[in-house]
Every structure is written in structure tokens, then in C-alpha cells.
Ligand SMILES: Nc1ncnc2c1ncn2[C@@H]1O[C@H](COP(=O)(O)OP(=O)(O)O)[C@@H](O)[C@H]1O
């Protein structure tokens with residue numbers, strides 16, 4: 379391109395929505411366009427998504443953005459792409475998909491997690507990656523396919539993640555980023571593949587499936603002619619491959635600011651709780667759980683615990699209420715029920731009612747891993763009504779957050795939060811009291827898209843370092859400090875101790891129940 383434009387586009391291909399967001403080079407959001415994502419779940423625990431459809435949806439979101447911003451193509455200095463992490467997106471000859479992608483929500487590899495976790499090499503694998511095995515991950519899914527669906531791997535040339543697939547369509551380059559490469563197959567210290575890890579996963583014979591690792595703050599590839607035609611952007615526009623969405627969101631929401639590391643929780647479909655740290659400060663736990671995910675800042679990583687299901691618990695409870703109301707002849711939109719959560723919470727009285735939010739079909743992954751873990755209320759009595767159940771679910775998300783931070787050392791001194799449920803004042807108050815720390819909600823609307831756009835901003839030299847970029851894009855948008863309520867914090871101390879006791883006591887029963895389930 380002859381002259382550099384004044385817009386950076388961040389693409390965030392999430393599990394529920396694919397967004398394309400335009401930012402000024404200094405970080406101000408100009409416009410956004412989105413397309414609802416589609417995936418299919420099956421009785422066998424599968425959760426799959428069409429690769430072609432995902433690219434079409436991404437291109438459609440970009441064209442939608444073009445309809446909102448005049449001369450978007452001419453003004454775009456660069457674009458960058460992130461997306462839902464883990465999962466397996468296989469491509470073969472001519473870059474054609476090999477079947478549908480297995481998403482991070484796919485539970486089919488559960489028996490392979492159990493088998494690999496029991497091997498003598500697993501601790502060495504954990505110490506390299508910093509990451510415990512769970513059903514979501516590509517390493518486990520490839521190991522599972524290698525045993526039970528080898529024909530898939532025989533047809534595949536490269537194993538990609540969601541954002542890598544979109545990058546391939548945008549640029550024609552097969553690559554992955556340092557974060558997913560190192561937490562799945564490598565070492566978080568040097569951000570490269572590690573043969574010890576590949577061996578521990580039993581994937582030596584499939585090593586050639588792993589693509590080149592590139593860092594999107596250091597290099598870009600030009601938008602291809604085909605992608606330009608599909609998206610309405612100009613061929614040659616630099617494209618940056620982002621890190622996995624979990625850290626892009628946290629980067630945009632303030633997991634680091636003013637050169638200081640902080641803590642950040644994303645309360646979306648899944649709950650992601652992380653602390654930015656220098657590599658030597660990472661503490662690997664004895665249980666071998668959690669993730670260590672690199673940030674696009676030299677020497678800085680995030681230590682992460684992620685509870686599989688967060689707002690899907692709220693959506694499940696509200697979904698049941700909605701179905702009952704519909705049966706009684708009163709259709710209510712889901713969004714209307716979501717808007718009433720704070721009201722129900724306020725109408726309920728604190729009581730010793732616990733909810734464990736393991737509603738995902740794939741069980742739990744943080745701070746403990748059990749594909750058969752399932753949700754439950756403890757302490758119900760006839761005095762409890764629907765608002766009490768809503769309160770218990772919201773408080774359950776607070777307990778799960780504390781459980782995750784407790785597995786990473788001391789509670790954070792300040793918590794930054796983002797994700798859909800951060801809109802709820804009940805949830806904010808609960809999280810703050812559950813970890814007994816003040817919190818801030820970023821005023822940034824699209825934290826994931828902003829995080830990845832920041833990588834492109836550094837790549838094209840709009841900023842010299844990521845910390846310089848953070849000073850403009852993140853720090854001014856950190857919201858006001860919201861302090862915890864002391865009485866609520868004291869109550870949650872008691873609830874939390876019971877919460878941990880119950881989950882530990884009930885765990886053996888999950889395995890028994892899994893044995894009698896149809897799967
Ligand atoms: N005001 C609110 N009160 C409680 N929960 C909310 C509120 N607004 C949104 N949510 C929850 O957040 C979810 C959407 O979160 P979001 O981060 O957009 O999802 P995703 O992780 O799939 O991208 C909704 O489905 C709902 O459960």
C-alpha cells in the first residue's frame with residue numbers, strides 16, 4: 379500500500395459471535411460488526427464447527443464493518459485475528475478442511491485425558507507447558523484421534539486452531555502463534571515446541587502436523603487477492619496473527635498496565651482467571667492443573683485457571699424459566715430474563731445455599747480437571763424460591779472464581795473484569811467480595827478485538843513496545859475501583875470453605891454417575 383491508513387481492524391472469532399472491530403491507531407473504537415457463530419453438539423459429547431462456514435462468517439463480519447465505515451479498505455493500516463482457543467482445525471491438501479473442527483467444548487477426548495494423565499511422562503510435559511491436560515486441548519484431541527480416528531490425521535497436513543485457520547484464509551500462510559503452540563506442545567519459557575511434550579502426548583509420528591510458530595507483533599503477511607475479494611479490503615494490507623483470545627481479552631481489559639502486572643477475570647461463556655507474571659514468578663501446582671499462556675510481551679506470561687462453564691450456568695437456569703413461561707403461554711426473550719438477574723438477586727435473602735457451576739457437558743477444567751464433574755445445588759429447602767436459585771448461581775460463579783485464584787497463590791490485590799456478565803452489578807459485587815479485593819471493569823467495549831488490534835499496532839510500528847500501546851489503549855479505560863462489601867466478604871469466607879468441602883466429597887459420585895450415563 380502506498381500510504382499507511384489510520385484504522386486497525388481486530389477480528390475476534392469467539393465461540394458465540396465473530397466480531398470485526400475498527401479502531402483508530404490511538405485505540406478509539408470506531409465501529410463494529412458481528413455475525414453469530416454456529417456449532418453443533420452431539421449425544422456423543424462432540425462439539426463441532428464447519429471451517430468453511432467460519433471463514434464465510436468472518437468475511438461477512440468484515441464486509442459488514444465495511445458498510446459502517448466509509449472507505450474502510452483505503453483507511454485500513456492492518457488487521458489482526460484472534461479466536462476461541464484449543465480445539466482442532468485440520469487442513470489437508472490444497473488447504474481443504476479435513477472434516478469439521480473439534481471445538482474446545484468437545485468432550486470426546488475425556489478417556490484420553492485420563493490415560494495420558496497417568497503416564498510417567500506427564501509431569502515433565504506439565505513442567506514444560508505449565509498446562510494441565512483437559513479435553514479441550516488440541517494435544518489431547520490429536521492423541522485421541524491418533525488412536526480412534528487415525529484416518530482423520532492421515533488425511534491432514536496441518537493441525538490449526540480457529541484463528542490460525544482464519545489467518546490461512548486471509549494470507550495463504552499456515553502458522554500458529556507462540557501462546558497456543560507453547561501451552562499445548564511446547565515450553566512457556568522459550569515459546570517453542572518441545573520434543574518432551576510431543577513425546578508425552580504420543581504424537582512423535584504426527585510431528586509434521588504442527589505448523590510454524592510466528593509472532594504477530596513481529597511479523598505480518600499481506601492480505602491475499604482471494605481474501606481481499608471476499609472481505610472488501612485491499613490486497614496487500616498487513617495481517618497480524620494474534621495470540622489465543624483468552625489473553626487478547628485480558629490484554630485489552632488491563633491484565634497489565636503502567637508496566638505493572640495485574641489480575642484479570644473474563645466472565646463469559648467460560649470463566650478465565652489470570653495473573654500476568656514474569657516467567658521466573660510462575661508457580662506450577664502439585665496437582666498439575668491450569669494454563670500458562672504467553673502474552674505478546676517479551677518475558678511476560680499469564681498464569682491461568684479457567685472454570686469451564688461460567689455464564690452458561692446463568693443461561694441454563696434462565697432457559698428453564700423461559701421454557702416454563704412459554705409453556706404457560708408467555709414467551710419471554712432470553713435477553714429480558716438476563717436483564718432481571720440483578721433484580722432477582724436483590725430480592726433474595728443471603729442463605730446457606732450453594733451452587734457448583736459445573737453445568738458444561740465437558741465437566742470442569744479449573745482448578746481441578748474432571749470431565750465427569752456436574753453442577754448441583756446444596757442446601758435447598760422449601761423456603762427457597764427462584765430468586766434464591768439465581769443468587770446461588772451468581773454466588774457459585776464467585777466461589778468458582780475464588781477457587782481458581784486460590785489455586786494460583788494469594789488472592790489478587792485488585793481484580794480487573796470483563797465479559798458479558800460484568801454488566802451485572804450483582805455479579806460484580808459477588809466477585810469482589812468472593813476474592814475480597816476491589817475490582818475495575820474496563821470501559822473498553824470489545825476487549826478481545828482491541829487486544830489483538832494492539833498486536834498489529836506494534837507490528838506496523840505505530841507503537842515501539844506493547845507497554846507504550848497499553849498506555850494509550852488500556853490505561854485510560856480502566857474503570858473506577860469498586861470496593862468489596864465487608865459483611866458479604868465474611869459470609870463468602872464461610873460459604874467458600876463449604877463449597878470446597880462439597881466438591882471434594884461429591885467427586886467420587888461423578889465417576890459413578892458417568893458409568894451409568896448413556897455415553
Ligand atoms: N446484566 C447481566 N446480568 C447477568 N448476566 C449477564 C448480563 N448481561 C450478560 N450476561 C451474561 O453474559 C453472557 C454473554 O457473555 P459474553 O461475554 O458476551 O459471551 P461469550 O463468552 O460467549 O462471548 C450472557 O449469555 C449472559 O449469561
Ligand SMILES: O=P(O)(O)OC[C@H](O)[C@H](O)CO
Pocket residue numbers: 391392393394461462463464482514622623624646647648
Ligand atoms: O469463545 P470464548 O468464550 O471467548 O473463548 C473460549 C476460549 O478460548 C476457550 O475456552 C479455550 O479453551
